[in-house]
Amino acid sequence: MLARTRLRRGVWLAALAGCLAAGLAATHAAQPSVQPLLEGKWPNGTRVLALDVKVAGNYAYVAHAFNGFSVIDVSDTANCVRVGGYYTWLTGYAREIASGVAVAGNYAFVADGPAGLLVIDVSNPTTCVRVGTNDTTGFASGVAVAGNYAFVAARSAGLQVFDVSDPTNCVRVGGYNAGGQAFGVAVAGNYAFVADYTNGLQVIDVSNTTNCVQVGGYDTSGNALGVAVAGNYAYVADDTNGLQVIDVSNPTNCMRVGGYDTSGSARSVAVSGNYAYVADGAAGLQVIDVSNPANCVRVGGYNTSGTAYGVTVVADRIYVATGVEGLLVLPTLPNVQFTVRVEATPGVPFTLEAATDLRAPIPWSPLLTTNVPAMPFDFVDFDVKLTNKPQKFYRVRQP
Numbered sequence: 001m002l003a004r005t006r007l008r009r010g011v012w013l014a015a016l017a018g019c020l021a022a023g024l025a026a027t028h029a030a031q032p033s034v035q036p037l038l039e040g041k042w043p044n045g046t047r048v049l050a051l052d053v054k055v056a057g058n059y060a061y062v063a064h065a066f067n068g069f070s071v072i073d074v075s076d077t078a079n080c081v082r083v084g085g086y087y088t089w090l091t092g093y094a095r096e097i098a099s100g101v102a103v104a105g106n107y108a109f110v111a112d113g114p115a116g117l118l119v120i121d122v123s124n125p126t127t128c129v130r131v132g133t134n135d136t137t138g139f140a141s142g143v144a145v146a147g148n149y150a151f152v153a154a155r156s157a158g159l160q161v162f163d164v165s166d167p168t169n170c171v172r173v174g175g176y177n178a179g180g181q182a183f184g185v186a187v188a189g190n191y192a193f194v195a196d197y198t199n200g201l202q203v204i205d206v207s208n209t210t211n212c213v214q215v216g217g218y219d220t221s222g223n224a225l226g227v228a229v230a231g232n233y234a235y236v237a238d239d240t241n242g243l244q245v246i247d248v249s250n251p252t253n254c255m256r257v258g259g260y261d262t263s264g265s266a267r268s269v270a271v272s273g274n275y276a277y278v279a280d281g282a283a284g285l286q287v288i289d290v291s292n293p294a295n296c297v298r299v300g301g302y303n304t305s306g307t308a309y310g311v312t313v314v315a316d317r318i319y320v321a322t323g324v325e326g327l328l329v330l331p332t333l334p335n336v337q338f339t340v341r342v343e344a345t346p347g348v349p350f351t352l353e354a355a356t357d358l359r360a361p362i363p364w365s366p367l368l369t370t371n372v373p374a375m376p377f378d379f380v381d382f383d384v385k386l387t388n389k390p391q392k393f394y395r396v397r398q399p
Contacts, residue, residue, distance in 0.1 A: 032344035111140035279308035
């Protein structure tokens with residue numbers, strides 16, 4: 001049986017359901033098969049202003065402005081379902097705007113605009129409960145959590161640090177105001193990296209949270225709105241100059257080593273493997289190969305329809321907060337990756353094979369042989385590229 005899926009921009013890829021090898025025991029649960037994973041969206045119909053997204057397990061946590069935040073079951077990408085959430089306006093502020101979200105353990109930490117930091121117990125996603133809050137004095141725009149501390153980018157109030165070891169009693173212990181507008185924050189080791197708008201990237205030593213000290217930074221020339229850190233590099237989303245890659249191996253002497261002008265308005269960035277994923281306003285999602293930071297190359301993108309505000313990548317799935325269009329989930333992205341889902345008998349070794357020309361004398365080549373205790377199994381093929389005939393077939397075999 002041949003199953004075909006039409007992807008964005010008229011790209012056609014094919015998945016071929018695998019046949020059982022001769023002699024397969026009748027007791028096996030199901031005939032092994034492979035199908036492409038499809039993109040998902042939430043919501044379908046009623047619009048929300050999705051500004052940020054984080055993912056943990058089977059759930060996406062979406063900050064959507066005046067409607068607070070929602071918990072979305074994304075275990076089936078083609079059928080994203082809201083299972084719970086919290087309307088942050090219940091805290092009593094007239095103009096609350098859930099702008100950023102982070103998740104750690106059983107708690108979601110929401111940067112809620114003028115309401116400051118909110119802590120939501122999400123241990124039961126269907127019944128989310130606010131357990132703590134603290135005023136940041138500035139407009140809480142972004143948040144990151146490391147250990148017992150929440151780091152909030154609070155616009156004119158700069159970086160604010162809260163002890164959240166007791167989520168019901170969040171206590172501000174320190175911070176640093178670099179004099180700009182702190183929009184985004186990432187934490188790595190002893191340092192907080194702040195996207196400080198006109199001041200660019202600011203590096204703050206937070207090893208002593210009660211005495212945070214600026215040790216370095218880099219002026220990105222435009223307006224820094226988002227930041228991610230991986231290894232020795234900070235990746236800054238600059239709304240004028242696109243992606244900026246800064247070497248922060250010596251935090252006291254940060255140096256720009258490369259970048260890519262996305263030609264839009266870069267607002268947020270996530271890094272996974274060799275790729276930086278940039279949420280670029282009206283330009284949508286932009287995917288940049290950063291394997292050589294001195295020579296960043298755009299390898300793909302996606303027109304998100306709505307304004308791309310936030311992005312995160314987990315387990316090779318891309319989650320984009322697209323403003324009024326809500327949450328977009330991309331398990332497959334033309335010219336970058338293609339994801340297929342294998343259904344087979346759990347605990348029995350299987351081989352996933354691919355072919356580009358079924359007329360070839362020996363068309364099938366093995367991609368993967370493995371044994372997993374549970375099904376389904378997702379495989380990401382990074383070798384699928386745009387060609388004149390971008391067709392690829394897959395099959396799965398079990399003994």
